[in-house]
Amino acid sequence: MTDDVLRGRAETLLALHRPGDPVILPTAWDAWSARLAAGAGFAALTVGSHPVADSVGKPDNEGMTFDDLITRVAQITAATDLPVSVDIESGYGEAPSRLIEGLLSVGAVGLNIEDTVHSEGGRLRSADEHADLVGALRAAADASGVHVVINARTDLFLRQDGDESDRVDRAIARLTQAADAGADVLYPVGLHGPETLQRLTSELPLPVNAIAAPDKADPASYGPLGVARISFGPFWQAALAERSKEILARWR
Template identity: 65%
Template sequence: MTTLSEKAAAFLELHRPGDPVILPTVWDAWSARLVEQAGFAGVTVGSHPLADSLGRSDGEGMSFAEALGRVREITAAVQIPVSLDIESGYGLEPKQLVDGLIEAGVVGLNIEDTVHSEGGRLREAQEHADFVGALRRSADDAGVHLVVNARTDLFLRGIGADADRLDRAVARLRLAAEAGADVLYPVGFHDPETLRRLCDELPLPVNAVAFPEEGDRGALAAAGVARVSFGPFLQRALTGTATELLERWR
């Protein structure tokens, strides 16, 4: 039987710049099984679609306990690696987060720098790196190398001047890399030149977000991306299709 530690190591090896692993973003056991049956190597559990499925709002409108309750159902339903978006940590200590993830059978996490429990402030760059470092140490102490995907919301939220935003994002994510991140996530939709620069200038594999109905794996690979997820957009696309079907019966 594959141990959680072995599964985490195998998950990390999937992240290859220029040959990105596609990790469709799911929200329950049904959607995770759908992805596994389609032949994908892993899944991400997104906070936005997960919160929607629970009748909660994104931005830590659900609790960590609620998220873990659903993710346990997912890890029990599929054999492929599961990574969970833990938003900004729900106001919990890193050890609490890591212990909960490991108990639930999760092998990776996203951690963002918007602190929802404190009015949506952005963590300072070193503060975010320190949180990443504490997550890494807690995982190492537990004997499971959780794949830490360190995210910054500088682009998503349009924080600061446009002229130096890329440089600030790179500096911020480099600190996270030094602290023990495995993957870096400058979340947002970037033009090809910006994405290529991010992949060139960042020292670790880069996660990009894509629309499942429009994204181009080849273009993302050419830019140097190592990981692709869908955020809330797979659920949103399926919602559109379901709405069309239901309209026929109104």
């Protein structure tokens, strides 16, 4: 894939992030799911670490290697011309330059980076550490000549980290640092109530990614809350698994 194509896809992906008019990025895990989402008319895709790991029989939380992941991403980008963003968990212990080089080599133009360090016992990076990593990824992307879309994620809500009373404040502070370091999108991952989501989108300085269960959530509910991007995490694959169990049960 040429640099011009990569640059164009990265620019397209970034431009799709409009607060109040969210882009829906179905979370694919293989060529089949990517083609299914593309055929349904979506404008871009994200690749989720959890569903990819499940699809290759490995655990989430960096039970795969980075090479495992980009091998699968190459199959996905070969199956669709849509811009593709990839969940790279906490970086698989790889250097930022290697992460950017690897993603671009298989045609991906965006990434999620989280602040749980799976290779170090699942510890939480400090806000400064996470911002430094985001900055290093931005520098590596700039050096490549492609504006890779960086989605900086915090796991404070998933981990139920610290006291609930100031968790939103801490998430906002942490993600604001990531924004200052060069992120394009901010991802306070979790199934938030409307008031929390509204506060996050209004107080964070960049477009916000929300996660949604595609078989349960109301698609129209996110725009009025200021969300700019919606992805499905493992929930689309999980919903298909439940439906598959029902179909297969008829034949037991």
